[in-house]
Amino acid sequence: MFQRAKSLTAILAATTMLATTAFAGELVINTDTSDPAPKEAFEVLIKGFEAENPDIKVTWNLFDHEGYKTSIRNFLTADAPDLANWYAGNRMLPYVNAGLFEPVDDVWDENGLRESLASAEGSMTIDGKIWGVPYTYYQWGVYYRKDIFEANNIAVPTNWDEFKAAGETLKAAGVTPITIGTKYLWTAGGVFDYLNLRTNGYDFHMALTKGEESWTDDRVRATMANWKELVDAGFWIDNHAAYSWQEALAPMVQGDAAMYVMGNFAVAPLREAGLTDDQLGFFQFPIINPDVPVAEEAPTDTLHIPSNAKNKEDAKKFLAYLARADVQTQINETLGQLPINSESTVGDDKFLQAGYKMLSSTDGGIAQFFDRDAPAEMAKAGMEGFQEFMVKPERLDDILERLEGVRKRVYK
Amino acid sequence: MRSYWKQNQQRLAPWLFLAPGIFMFAVYVIIPIFQSLSISLYAWDGLGEKEYVGLANYVELMDDRAFYTSLKNNVIWLVLYMLAIPAGLFVALFLNQTVRGIRIYKSLFFFPFVISQVVVGLVFSWFYDPNFGLLNIGLQAIGLEPIAVLADENWVTYGIIAAGLWPQTAYCMILYLTGLNAVDPEQIEAARLDKAKGLKMLWYVVLPQLKPATFIAMVVTIIGALRSFDLISIMTDGGPYGSSRVLAFYMYEQAFSEYGFRMGYGAAIAVVLLAIMMIYITAFLYKMYRDERGL
Numbered sequence: 001m002f003q004r005a006k007s008l009t010a011i012l013a014a015t016t017m018l019a020t021t022a023f024a025g026e027l028v029i030n031t032d033t034s035d036p037a038p039k040e041a042f043e044v045l046i047k048g049f050e051a052e053n054p055d056i057k058v059t060w061n062l063f064d065h066e067g068y069k070t071s072i073r074n075f076l077t078a079d080a081p082d083l084a085n086w087y088a089g090n091r092m093l094p095y096v097n098a099g100l101f102e103p104v105d106d107v108w109d110e111n112g113l114r115e116s117l118a119s120a121e122g123s124m125t126i127d128g129k130i131w132g133v134p135y136t137y138y139q140w141g142v143y144y145r146k147d148i149f150e151a152n153n154i155a156v157p158t159n160w161d162e163f164k165a166a167g168e169t170l171k172a173a174g175v176t177p178i179t180i181g182t183k184y185l186w187t188a189g190g191v192f193d194y195l196n197l198r199t200n201g202y203d204f205h206m207a208l209t210k211g212e213e214s215w216t217d218d219r220v221r222a223t224m225a226n227w228k229e230l231v232d233a234g235f236w237i238d239n240h241a242a243y244s245w246q247e248a249l250a251p252m253v254q255g256d257a258a259m260y261v262m263g264n265f266a267v268a269p270l271r272e273a274g275l276t277d278d279q280l281g282f283f284q285f286p287i288i289n290p291d292v293p294v295a296e297e298a299p300t301d302t303l304h305i306p307s308n309a310k311n312k313e314d315a316k317k318f319l320a321y322l323a324r325a326d327v328q329t330q331i332n333e334t335l336g337q338l339p340i341n342s343e344s345t346v347g348d349d350k351f352l353q354a355g356y357k358m359l360s361s362t363d364g365g366i367a368q369f370f371d372r373d374a375p376a377e378m379a380k381a382g383m384e385g386f387q388e389f390m391v392k393p394e395r396l397d398d399i400l401e402r403l404e405g406v407r408k409r410v411y412k
Numbered sequence: 413m414r415s416y417w418k419q420n421q422q423r424l425a426p427w428l429f430l431a432p433g434i435f436m437f438a439v440y441v442i443i444p445i446f447q448s449l450s451i452s453l454y455a456w457d458g459l460g461e462k463e464y465v466g467l468a469n470y471v472e473l474m475d476d477r478a479f480y481t482s483l484k485n486n487v488i489w490l491v492l493y494m495l496a497i498p499a500g501l502f503v504a505l506f507l508n509q510t511v512r513g514i515r516i517y518k519s520l521f522f523f524p525f526v527i528s529q530v531v532v533g534l535v536f537s538w539f540y541d542p543n544f545g546l547l548n549i550g551l552q553a554i555g556l557e558p559i560a561v562l563a564d565e566n567w568v569t570y571g572i573i574a575a576g577l578w579p580q581t582a583y584c585m586i587l588y589l590t591g592l593n594a595v596d597p598e599q600i601e602a603a604r605l606d607k608a609k610g611l612k613m614l615w616y617v618v619l620p621q622l623k624p625a626t627f628i629a630m631v632v633t634i635i636g637a638l639r640s641f642d643l644i645s646i647m648t649d650g651g652p653y654g655s656s657r658v659l660a661f662y663m664y665e666q667a668f669s670e671y672g673f674r675m676g677y678g679a680a681i682a683v684v685l686l687a688i689m690m691i692y693i694t695a696f697l698y699k700m701y702r703d704e705r706g707l
Contacts, residue, residue, distance in 0.1 A: 069670035073458070098459035175443035185652060239560035241652035353532040359487070371671070380671030391563075402477075409472075 027314045030061045030126030037268040040098040041334040047395030048330070049321050056314050066284065067103040075281040076100040080308035082315040085196060088123040088134055089252030089368040090107070090209075094350060095304075096126045102305040102312065103129040104319060109322045116341045120300055123368065132304035133229075133319040135328060136262035138337040139355030140190055140297040145258045148175055148279035156283045158324040160198075162224070163286040167235045170258050179257035181248030182390065185383035189370030191227070191261050192386050193297050194285040199223045201292035211411030215403040224389065224396055226288060231393045241387060247271065262301065267351050268336055282354050300340065300357075381406040422518055439659050441651070445686065446699075458667075461674075469680035474663035478518065478654050479681070482662040489658060492573045493637035495579060497629050500584025501622075505587070505614075508592045518589065525582035533646030535577035537562065562648050565655035572643050572656060584629045591625030592618075634692055638685070659685045 033042050037061065046058045061081065063071060064284065072084060076095060079260035086092055095101045102128055108114055108130050114121060120134040147324045149156070153175050157163040196205045198221045207213045208220065230236065237257055242249065244270065251257040253273040260266060270280055287294065303322060304379070305315045314342035335348040338356055346356045371379035385399040417424070446683040452469055456462040473479050507518050525531060539546050548558035561571035595618060605619045619626070641660045644650060650657040657665070657677060659681055665671075667678025 051467075066670075070668060073673070077459070094457065094459065100459070183649060185651070237515075242540075242563035242648075256616060282511050348568040376671040378671065383654045384651075387651065391652060 006213075012051035019121065019196055022241045024410065025055050025309055025311075025314070026057050026059060027318060028059045028061065029365045030062045030063065030068075030072075030075060030086040030317075032065050032080040033085065034062055034064050034324070035265070035268070036333055037322065039109045040243075041331040043333050046326065046329065052321070053314075053317065055193070056317070060317075076306050076308065080306040082309040082311045083303055083318060085301060085303050086132070087368070087372050088120065088132075088302050089372045090374040091303070091368070092131060093105055094112065094376070096131055100307055102307050102309065103131055103314065104305060105130050107133065107151060107316050107319045110126075113323050114341055116325065117323060118342065120288055120340050124302065127231045129197070131340075132300045132302040133323050134300045134340045135322050136332055136335055137298050137340060139359055140194070140263045141355070141358070142283050143262050143266055143270070144281050144283065145252060145255065145261045145275075145279060146253060147279045148173075148258045149281070153216030156281070157286050158284075158288070159286050160288045164233065167230070171234065174190035175255070176237045176251065176257040178230070178259045178261065179237045179248045180261065180390075181245045181388045182240045182249075183242060183244050185380070186369075186371055187248075187262075188390060189379065189383045190263070190297065192214070192223070192369050192382070193367055194261060194287070195227050196223045196296070197364075197367060198285060198292070199226055199288075202295035202367065203366060205295070206373065208240040209370065209378070211375075211378065211407050212246055214399050215407055220400065221396075224313075224400070227389070228393045228396070229315040231240070231390055236390060238335050241391060243359075263297075264351055264355055266338060269410060272302055277350060281285055284352050284358050284360060292293055292361060293388045295364035295367060296359055296362045297369060298338075298359055298369045299369045375410055375412045378403075446681050447653045448679045448686070451675055452677075452683050455678045456675040457673045458675045459673075460690055465676065469677050472677065477668055478657065478662060479659075482659045482681075483684075485656065486658045486685075488569055489573060489637040489640055490634065492570070493576065493633055493640075494630075496580035496584050496633050497578050499577065499581040499627065500586075500629065501579065503585040504588035504592060508587065510591060522582050523588055524579040525586070527579075527581065529642040530646050532575055535573070535641045536578075536585065536643075539649050540571055562656075563652055565652055566574060568648055568652065568656040572640075572647055575647065576636070576640060576643050580633060583632060583636075586626045587629045587632075588622060589621045595621050631656050638689055645678075659688075 017093040031038075031040075031042060033039055044058065046060055049056055050056065050168070072086065075081060076084070077100065078360055084245050092101065108117070108121075113133070117124075117134060120137070121130065124130050124132055124134060124259055144156075148170070152169050152175075154166045155162070157166045170177045180191070193205065196208070199222050204213060204219055208215070208217075213219075236249055236250065245262070245266075248260070249266065249269055250273075253258055253270065253275060267280070284294075284296075303319060305312055305319070311316055317359070323341065325339075325341045325343035328341040328345075329344040332344070332352075336347070336349060336352065336361070338346060338352060346352050367373055370382065374382060385403050389396060389399055451462075453464060453466060454462040455465045455468070504520055507514065507521060516617055538544075540548075542548055542558055542560040542563070547561070551558055559567060561567045597618060599621070602614075603613055621634060639660055641664065644656055644658065644661045645664075648656045650661055663678045663681040663685065663687060666674050672678065
């Protein structure tokens with residue numbers, strides 16, 4: 001017994017030592033890139049960095065996607081890594097305000113990033129300082145089963161009427177038009193973003209997520225009325241509240257559903273599940289109100305230095321490496337996403353090319369995502385409301401009033 | 413000094429032995445309770461400055477529908493979770509026999525308590541899956557409409573409680589099995605001579621002897637119902653739109669989850685939860701006090 005207790009303390013001591021000692025030349029990186037493609041991209045990235053900097057040893061802690069969002073708070077305050085990935089825009093505001101992220105203006109200045117990453121400078125800047133380095137972004141839109149569309153003679157819909165007509169044709173053929181899994185809520189946020197961007201435009205959408213417009217406004221109601229048309233017509237798969245976004249891929253793979261309003265990261269698992277490029281296609285979310293300038297959604301992923309990091313010098317080296325054109329080209333090829341660096345080349349994957357073409361011709365503005373543009377509390381209440389609305393559309397008034405109540409409390 | 417120790421040895425020794433326990437209990441239970449009480453009077457995101465808001469968090473709770481949904485679900489949990497006690501007793505009586513291989517059967521029935529709640533949650537999520545879940549295949553086989561238990565606001569709480577009853581029944585079963593070992597065979601014999609059998613035997617002779625087991629089973633079941641968290645988190649994440657939350661989960665969501673970090677509001681929910689638990693705790697303490705005095 002005593003022997004066992006002794007070896008137990010030895011193990012405990014060993015693990016605490018592992019957790020706290022970070023000798024010079026060791027760089028600790030925490031990321032939530034646990035899906036296969038992002039994981040591989042980071043493996044390649046870290047290997048490349050280590051090859052160029054043989055004196056630096058990188059320790060990489062991989063978190064699962066949903067859990068990371070909670071644990072980042074703990075490790076930023078308690079046991080900070082030297083680098084952590086996060087998101088641009090309002091989403092990093094709480095950490096910037098709490099002084100948990102380190103400004104990296106010097107990395108930007110020394111490496112000419114103000115030119116090469118110019119497109120993302122705005123979303124990385126808070127209070128006149130730059131708080132991280134963006135390394136990838138990706139388009140949202142409608143991913144669809146090309147073969148099912150072709151079998152039913154449906155052309156790619158470009159406006160709202162065509163979109164609804166396409167859905168009706170699919171339903172008549174026994175295919176549910178759109179799949180979605182709202183268990184973790186954010187997928188419904190993406191749908192709202194697009195419906196609102198297309199109905200009311202970028203400026204109103206941003207004002208709404210910033211808390212400057214009321215949720216009971218008639219313009220919000222117009223967005224929801226468009227959404228209700230899809231709900232009433234039975235366009236969404238049944239029981240979506242029981243599925244995560246990955247589980248909702250299954251009906252599309254099996255051919256029971258034909259479309260998915262999603263980000264480009266859905267392509268990798270869809271391909272892995274056996275869909276070929278002849279079966280899978282992408283189109284821009286259809287135009288609803290032709291009078292509003294076309295805006296898109298393209299969330300940016302970023303890497304930051306926590307203020308409590310132990311090895312900031314090497315962390316800055318890593319950021320400079322990450323910002324380089326050739327590195328961004330390489331990792332985004334693996335990620336299946338778009339590089340931020342303007343001198344990088346976009347992979348010749350057809351979805352990437354489509355997204356790149358769409359985003360570079362967007363003149364109406366680029367939104368990050370509902371839960372990155374709106375503050376956390378508003379985002380949570382909003383997305384929960386959207387989920388409820390998709391199941392019980394008759395509760396719309398109640399939901400909007402509740403959201404208005406949250407808005408009044410959150411933005412003081 | 414030495415004589416003081418000699419004189420008071422009898423009085424001091426118990427306190428010295430209790431000291432480590434009291435210290436731990438104070439640091440990890442008593443002090444945090446008062447900290448919660450104080451945090452619940454502030455608006456605080458856990459990172460920045462605390463702002464004193466008085467009873468504003470509680471006032472907001474009074475007007476928060478999500479809070480009432482959680483409270484209602486907590487009551488449902490408390491009531492239905494109690495089913496684990498008779499169910500456990502039934503299984504224990506059934507398994508309390510000597511046939512070949514009974515130990516294997518006992519371990520099989522105990523199995524759900526051994527595996528992690530997370531695994532139980534996953535198993536039941538698949539069981540309830542509207543497309544390929546066993547439940548809906550069964551329902552369709554007898555000509556009923558499939559139910560998406562975990563996506564339906566009316567069914568979801570009952571669905572999760574059913575999943576929770578599975579391991580909890582096993583727990584109560586093991587408590588009763590141990591209790592049944594201690595049942596006095598002479599009393600059974602005497603009751604037999606008086607022609608007692610079946611339910612009467614159970615009610616008047618066996619159950620009174622199982623009273624300690626029943627007491628423990630009730631305590632662990634009530635505590636289990638009030639801290640039901642992992643199953644909800646795994647099976648629904650509180651959804652659909654918050655209709656399967658209980659107070660413990662709502663507190664976690666407000667204070668620690670991705671979109672939460674309202675420490676003050678979370679603490680206020682924790683205080684309400686504590687108040688509910690206090691009802692039970694007081695009742696149990698009172699009962700134990702009476703038992704000790706032999707009343």
